[in-house]
Amino acid sequence: MTAYTATVTVRLKHGVLDPEAETTKQALERLDFELDALRSADQFEIDLDAADADAAADRAGEMAERLLANPTIHDYEVDVAQR
Amino acid sequence: MTVSIVRFGGSNCDRDAERALDHLGIDAEIVWHEDGLPADTTGVVLPGGFSYGDYLRAGAMAAQSPIIDEVESLAAEGVPVLGVCNGAQIGCESGLTEGAFTTNESARFQCEHVYLRVERDDTPWTAAYDEGDVIEIPIAHGEGRYEIDADRLDTLEAEDRILFRYCDENGDVTDAANPNGSRHNVAGVLGDRETVAVMMPHPERATIPHVGMTDGQGVLRAFE
Numbered sequence: 001m002t003a004y005t006a007t008v009t010v011r012l013k014h015g016v017l018d019p020e021a022e023t024t025k026q027a028l029e030r031l032d033f034e035l036d037a038l039r040s041a042d043q044f045e046i047d048l049d050a051a052d053a054d055a056a057a058d059r060a061g062e063m064a065e066r067l068l069a070n071p072t073i074h075d076y077e078v079d080v081a082q083r
Numbered sequence: 084m085t086v087s088i089v090r091f092g093g094s095n096c097d098r099d100a101e102r103a104l105d106h107l108g109i110d111a112e113i114v115w116h117e118d119g120l121p122a123d124t125t126g127v128v129l130p131g132g133f134s135y136g137d138y139l140r141a142g143a144m145a146a147q148s149p150i151i152d153e154v155e156s157l158a159a160e161g162v163p164v165l166g167v168c169n170g171a172q173i174g175c176e177s178g179l180t181e182g183a184f185t186t187n188e189s190a191r192f193q194c195e196h197v198y199l200r201v202e203r204d205d206t207p208w209t210a211a212y213d214e215g216d217v218i219e220i221p222i223a224h225g226e227g228r229y230e231i232d233a234d235r236l237d238t239l240e241a242e243d244r245i246l247f248r249y250c251d252e253n254g255d256v257t258d259a260a261n262p263n264g265s266r267h268n269v270a271g272v273l274g275d276r277e278t279v280a281v282m283m284p285h286p287e288r289a290t291i292p293h294v295g296m297t298d299g300q301g302v303l304r305a306f307e
Contacts, residue, residue: 016185017188017230019186019188019190020186023190067139067147070140070143072181072182072183072231072232073185073230
């Protein structure tokens with residue numbers, strides 16, 4: 001078994017409105033920053049032991065499917081690194 | 084003959100639901116989620132509130148509670164199940180109903196009266212109304228915007244599973260009457276069976292006359 005950190009990033013699907021991101025963008029503009037767009041995402045770092053990187057990614061992906069993301073509104077990606 | 088109102092940590096409309104059902108003469112009791120459903124459960128209310136502090140997403144944690152497996156089993160048998168507000172979010176997160184309720188278009192918590200158009204009158208939840216009726220019921224939510232893939236929404240509409248839509252007082256479904264940016268003004272939907280429904284507005288807050296409105300009574304009469 002090898003120790004990994006799986007990083008799961010959960011984003012709203014393209015086309016799904018993100019009012020919090022829009023509000024944040026407006027707040028940055030009130031601070032006189034120039035920007036075209038802002039997207040938000042949730043990121044989860046999961047320490048786990050697995051036989052190999054694929055097994056670690058599979059387990060983290062299942063975590064995303066079943067809880068961390070809501071497939072109705074979210075896309076997600078999984079990155080795995082040894083720790 | 085008892086309606087079980089499932090209380091999670093952070094539920095706060097459980098007692099409102101109990102009092103509203105009691106007002107209608109419907110036997111109901113509040114059930115702590117860890118205790119499971121009583122054997123004589125004849126209906127289930129997933130009440131509003133902020134279960135698990137809305138951690139991760141509103142309703143996401145409560146949807147993983149073992150009692151939801153029991154609720155799903157009863158729902159599959161035809162026992163009436165109603166999710167209101169946070170209960171609606173739990174219903175969608177658990178898969179009892181399709182879609183998701185997420186952050187209001189305004190990005191704000193909204194507590195106001197809205198008008199709903201009754202889309203069907205042949206379900207237990209709407210038998211007291213006529214199709215096209217306009218009812219006034221309060222909302223109180225920050226994450227009530229109904230989101231779903233366009234294809235799935237088409238299917239839900241084709242299957243006539245939209246229960247209520249936000250409308251103006253004349254029953255016109257307009258953008259201006261949509262309080263939270265919900266797709267196609269959807270305020271409530273049916274599950275696989277007509278006996279399962281979720282809705283963001285609060286019928287239990289529009290049932291007891293001294294609260295000022297009684298248009299929500301018809302929804303709760305599904306449990307009679």
